[in-house]
Amino acid sequence: MKILIAEDDVANAKFLSKYLSKFGDVVITPDGIAAVDEFVNALEKGELFELVCLDIMMPKIDGYKVLASIRSAERKHGVSRMLRSKVIMTSALDEASFDSNLASDDYDDYICKPIDIMKFNDMLKKLDIIK
Amino acid sequence: MEDSYISQRDKIVASAIELIGDLGLHALTPKNLARKQNISDTLIYKYFGGIDEVLIAVVNEYAAFDKNIQRTVERLDGSFLDKIKYYADTYATYYDNYIGMGAIMLHYEELLHMSETREIISECMLMRNDFVCSMFQGAIDSKEIRPVFSPKELTLIFNGIFTEGLLERRNQYSRKSFRVEVKEILGHIEKVLRL
Numbered sequence: 029m030k031i032l033i034a035e036d037d038v039a040n041a042k043f044l045s046k047y048l049s050k051f052g053d054v055v056i057t058p059d060g061i062a063a064v065d066e067f068v069n070a071l072e073k074g075e076l077f078e079l080v081c082l083d084i085m086m087p088k089i090d091g092y093k094v095l096a097s098i099r100s101a102e103r104k105h106g107v108s109r110m111l112r113s114k115v116i117m118t119s120a121l122d123e124a125s126f127d128s129n130l131a132s133d134d135y136d137d138y139i140c141k142p143i144d145i146m147k148f149n150d151m152l153k154k155l156d157i158i159k
Numbered sequence: 160m161e162d163s164y165i166s167q168r169d170k171i172v173a174s175a176i177e178l179i180g181d182l183g184l185h186a187l188t189p190k191n192l193a194r195k196q197n198i199s200d201t202l203i204y205k206y207f208g209g210i211d212e213v214l215i216a217v218v219n220e221y222a223a224f225d226k227n228i229q230r231t232v233e234r235l236d237g238s239f240l241d242k243i244k245y246y247a248d249t250y251a252t253y254y255d256n257y258i259g260m261g262a263i264m265l266h267y268e269e270l271l272h273m274s275e276t277r278e279i280i281s282e283c284m285l286m287r288n289d290f291v292c293s294m295f296q297g298a299i300d301s302k303e304i305r306p307v308f309s310p311k312e313l314t315l316i317f318n319g320i321f322t323e324g325l326l327e328r329r330n331q332y333s334r335k336s337f338r339v340e341v342k343e344i345l346g347h348i349e350k351v352l353r354l
Contacts, residue, residue, distance in 0.1 A: 036253075036256035036257065037252050037255075037256055038256075058256070059257075060165075060173075061165060061170070061173065064164055064165055068164060084224075085224055085249075085253050086257075087173075087256060087257035087259070087260065088173040088176075088177075089165060089169050089170075089173060090223070093165070093166075093169055097164040097165050098164070100164050101164045104163075104164075120228075120231070120245075120248075120249045120252070121224070121227050121228065121230075121231045122230075122231040122234055122235075124230065124231075124234065125227040125228075125230045125231045125234075126227075127227065
């Protein structure tokens with residue numbers, strides 16, 4: 029399984045990477061443009077990130093814009109809604125402040141930072157990413 | 160290839176922030192932006208009426224998360240001091256990892272003198288100051304800290320930590336993270352003032 033972590037904070041990225049590397053190959057990008065770049069490069073090679081952990085407050089372009097870009101890339105490459113990447117948005121903002129309108133139905137779940145690993149694990153199970 | 164998925168407008172704003180961070184506000188010209196984007200000057204005008212509009216977009220981006228951060232902090236469980244620390248940590252983390260965005264804070268004075276950005280930056284500054292001030296007021300009222308300083312004075316100290324800290328970081332990139340520094344200084348202030 030390919031996993032993309034789009035996270036500018038090194039400590040958070042390392043934390044997520046350490047946990048998720050048990051389940052697949054992890055790629056970390058430090059800003060929004062690099063995240064889209066990485067995602068599209070994989071797509072062009074016929075590979076799809078099964079899971080994307082996407083921070084909202086990121087340099088260059090924010091997580092909302094990254095989300096819109098990667099969904100657009102998937103559509104252009106003919107990836108069906110069922111097979112598209114699972115996207116978990118992450119942020120220091122609480123759930124009520126997370127503007128789900130901006131993300132519409134393009135994301136799969138949302139978790140507040142600092143990440144509660146038990147909650148995150150349940151989320152991965154619910155999204156059928158891990159058993 | 161990824162170019163077609165990120166709007167040119169967003170990329171121009173991102174480049175503008177980077178330019179300001181690297182070379183200062185005066186470097187924000189159509190020519191420099193076009194060079195950075197590897198596009199022609201004229202293409203900038205397809206997305207923006209002029210460099211002033213780019214600057215307005217940059218300042219809007221700078222303040223984009225303010226309201227949501229404040230709402231999040233207000234709803235946090237914990238003391239007012241905890242809320243102040245969370246608020247500081249959120250911005251410090253963001254600026255630590257986004258040098259260009261942190262640089263905007265150091266250009267307040269110039270942005271206040273530009274008619275296009277004056278209102279937005281002024282509103283942003285006042286809103287941030289009022290919020291921090293209300294948190295310190297809460298900390299004093301609930302007797303978390305001694306009233307040695309007024310909330311307004313504490314807000315000035317808080318802002319000073321941010322502006323001076325960001326300025327210092329730009330001089331010495333190798334030193335410890337801005338986030339860690341902000342955390343340590345606020346910890347020291349807490350020790351001195353806590354009841």
